[in-house]
Amino acid sequence: MRPWGMSGFRGWKCGSVEIGTLDHKVxxxxxxxxxxxxxxxxxxxxxxxxxxxxxxxVLVKDGVQRRxxxxxxxxxxxxxxxxxxxxxRWVRExxxxxxxxLGSRKSNCFGRVYDKWEKExxxxxxxxxRFEVQYQDDLANRVARTVYGNTPRWxxxxxxxxxxxxxxxxxxxLYYDERxxxxxxxxxxxxEKCLAWLAAGVKPSVERLIALGYExxxxxxxxxxxxxxxxxLVPSVDHLQEQE
Numbered sequence: 001m002r003p004w005g006m007s008g009f010r011g012w013k014c015g016s017v018e019i020g021t022l023d024h025k026v027x028x029x030x031x032x033x034x035x036x037x038x039x040x041x042x043x044x045x046x047x048x049x050x051x052x053x054x055x056x057x058v059l060v061k062d063g064v065q066r067r068x069x070x071x072x073x074x075x076x077x078x079x080x081x082x083x084x085x086x087x088x089r090w091v092r093e094x095x096x097x098x099x100x101x102l103g104s105r106k107s108n109c110f111g112r113v114y115d116k117w118e119k120e121x122x123x124x125x126x127x128x129x130r131f132e133v134q135y136q137d138d139l140a141n142r143v144a145r146t147v148y149g150n151t152p153r154w155x156x157x158x159x160x161x162x163x164x165x166x167x168x169x170x171x172x173x174l175y176y177d178e179r180x181x182x183x184x185x186x187x188x189x190x191x192e193k194c195l196a197w198l199a200a201g202v203k204p205s206v207e208r209l210i211a212l213g214y215e216x217x218x219x220x221x222x223x224x225x226x227x228x229x230x231x232x233l234v235p236s237v238d239h240l241q242e243q244e
């Protein structure tokens with residue numbers, strides 16, 4: 001176990017689990033096989049899901065490097081046909097690693113295609129290509145609800161992953177296709193990011209404090225209390241009724 005921190009949260013990391021606190025809030029991040037096995041338990045008690053990664057792994061017969069290279073060419077042609085609005089980026093290492101990135105990290109969804117065995121030297125990942133989509137903010141919440149509500153969940157996961165890559169010109173070879181969709185909006189402006197942060201990070205805390213009877217303290221802390229002298233500027237109900 002070692003110290004860990006992120007976005008103001010401070011806590012500990014142990015294996016694939018990261019836990020931090022900030023005031024009365026708790027942030028939990030789980031990755032790898034543990035996330036696959038236990039994410040539903042965390043989701044059931046969480047107030048917000050700010051990030052969700054969905055992944056499918058495909059065994060290929062024509063060579064991993066060749067398959068990723070073909071995906072890159074297809075994605076580039078598709079982006080060029082759509083006025084280069086879809087970002088395509090890749091990193092190819094001399095030692096053999098190859099990762100294709102689709103979309104912007106600033107958007108609400110971002111895709112990766114990479115050589116899984118190069119990332120994790122496990123025998124059953126040989127000749128496998130990993131297709132991965134990272135969802136964030138409100139879109140992560142919506143996709144999580146969809147996946148959680150489906151039984152079994154594998155078809156929903158595969159369908160979301162396939163839909164993301166299909167919208168970028170790639171047809172991922174998957175057995176499941178539930179025709180689920182998840183719209184990935186444009187990159188948000190700074191005001192939009194601030195509003196999203198307020199909705200995701202501040203709103204739950206405000207609602208909880210108000211429920212505990214701290215309404216006036218909450219508004220005072222936010223500087224939103226109406227000054228007493230301004231009350232004369234607010235028309236009374238009786239006066240409004242007379243005007244009507």
